[in-house]
Amino acid sequence: MTLSATAIFDGHNDLLLRLAQHAPDEAVRLFIEGRDGGHLDWPRMQAGGFVGGLFAVFIPSPEADRRGFHRIQGGYEVPVPAQMDQSRALPPALDMIGLLHRIERACPEHLRVCRTVADIRAAQHVGAIAAVLHLEGAEPVDADLRALDGLYAAGLRSIGPVWSRPTVFGHGVPFKFPSSPDTGPGLTRAGKSLVTACNDYGIVLDLSHLNEKGFWDTARLSTAPLVASHSNAHALCPHARNLTDEQLRAVADSGGIVGLNFGSYFLRPDGALNEATPIAVMLDHIDHMIGVMGADHVGLGSDFDGIHATPVADAADLPRLIEAMQARGYDDSLIARLSQDNWLRVLEATWGE
16 A cells, blocks of 8 residues: 555544634635645645545634643643533534535535535545534534534534533533543433434434543443544543543444544643654554454544644644554555544444445
8 A cells, every 4th residue: 555545534623613713715715725834724635645534613612711721640630611502602613514515615626525425435536525524512502402403404424412511411521631531420311312313313423522421321322333533542641531441342342433633642641742742652542442442443533623732743744644554564454444444434334324
């Protein structure tokens, strides 16, 4: 397998959040022509073999609700922001969803919004980025789930019930190191209804950011493969955001997938925000997850444009990760599964194709 032939389907990115900081037409231009900083745009995706992924809609907390960074014994904690009302979350969510569709209308040869795996393959066939719409935190959805029909019609095919702050559906984990993911209560009654509704619609339920009790509530209720789109191995980096081996095994037993998060603070044994983190640390997590879960249940979930320090500089730098996999002895079949095939299998099973 040559580096240029390695197609990467990625489980999570925050490009829409970054582009939404600009006027819509300017955002489209920056995507097509390239932008300064960050990790993703059309030129860098093309250079790195980034062919598609889950594009997150994430609503930041108001500045007043951000509590800052605190040192604790042996590490740090960023306290969880306050819960956000649907009335606050829905308008910016619709703006980001609209922006994704605006990019598709402006340049369908560059990006297509995909609702099925057949759509993903068709987009790749013409060289377009296959974009799957994802909610990172379900604040735009009301507790009665009335908004779900409209969001589904707009292309929504993946939902994380929470980001790290609480929602009407459940409780997220704080950004805390070291910490167990067992940090609070599980799913609410509305959260359990959301699980059932997502199963009925064929919407992916993303367990990244959900605390451990919420994870197990979902595992008991859901009939779909369990997915953690951008999480790592707690055994190697004891961050609250990472998954224990017991959780990893549950994902594998369900036929699901965990996407490797590229953030250094979710990778390093010391939990540090450090640009100098080597790619080898990423492979250590992949090796561990394969050892616990099997090779069919591990993928990539970069968190590009949502992280600040990563061993991979940006999308154009992805061939270095593939090269490191080859140097560690991963064969072509394993690299193909990790880089794309496992994601497409799980999406196909969840979406009912």
